[in-house]
Amino acid sequence: MKLATDVTHCDDLMKALDGFRGYGGSVLGRWGAALASRLGAGSRLLVAGNGGSAAQAQHLTAELVGRYRDDRPAFSALALHVDTSATTAIANDYGVQEIFARQVAAHGRAGDVLALLSTSGASANLLVAADTAHRLGMTVWALTGPAPNPLAGTADEALCVEAATSATVQELHLVAVHMLCESFDEAVERRAAADRRNWSLFTQEGT
Numbered sequence: 001m002k003l004a005t006d007v008t009h010c011d012d013l014m015k016a017l018d019g020f021r022g023y024g025g026s027v028l029g030r031w032g033a034a035l036a037s038r039l040g041a042g043s044r045l046l047v048a049g050n051g052g053s054a055a056q057a058q059h060l061t062a063e064l065v066g067r068y069r070d071d072r073p074a075f076s077a078l079a080l081h082v083d084t085s086a087t088t089a090i091a092n093d094y095g096v097q098e099i100f101a102r103q104v105a106a107h108g109r110a111g112d113v114l115a116l117l118s119t120s121g122a123s124a125n126l127l128v129a130a131d132t133a134h135r136l137g138m139t140v141w142a143l144t145g146p147a148p149n150p151l152a153g154t155a156d157e158a159l160c161v162e163a164a165t166s167a168t169v170q171e172l173h174l175v176a177v178h179m180l181c182e183s184f185d186e187a188v189e190r191r192a193a194a195d196r197r198n199w200s201l202f203t204q205e206g207t
Helices: 004-040 052-065 084-094 101-107 124-136 150-154 166-206
Strands: 045-049 077-079 113-118 139-144 157-160
Touching (some): 004 113, 045 101, 052 113, 113 124, 139 150, 139 166
Parallel strands (some): 045 077, 139 157
16 A cells, blocks of 8 residues: 555655756766866865765765776775764864864865765855865865755855755755766766777877
């Protein structure tokens, strides 16, 4: 027996997905290409979120360090919440608002990317992390719930999901993570194919 809430949840998800399809692909295509260029040149991706968004952040880094679909080189991507010793020590010594900012200060470098996931777009510890990243010369991307919100306002670029509930926002964030990984992999393969062509031309000229 199906409950009315089951149907409503699916209807809400389909409605949000239909809207997301219209604008999400272009943003994630740009992000994937930019990330492939940055990480391919030795930069790294730092990712952070709270609660369910932390799980999505870790999902993203796992796909980049491991693989999404096809085999390819590993790339540097760190989810900042996974080191429980560091996060609890920072929270205890500096306060919860600093748990990500302190790690950004430790691991981030100019040219790196900080991706922040938040259904509300108002998490204080993510806002402080974004400020720290900007001071270091990093690029900040935000994946949030409905706009306007503080995190989208402070990020260099934001993808804001229009959905009625946090649960649906998180479900669309997972779609976004997979679309970003697909775009990233396509850009990596294009770069690899270009390198192979250039090497082939070089070797032909040298014979």
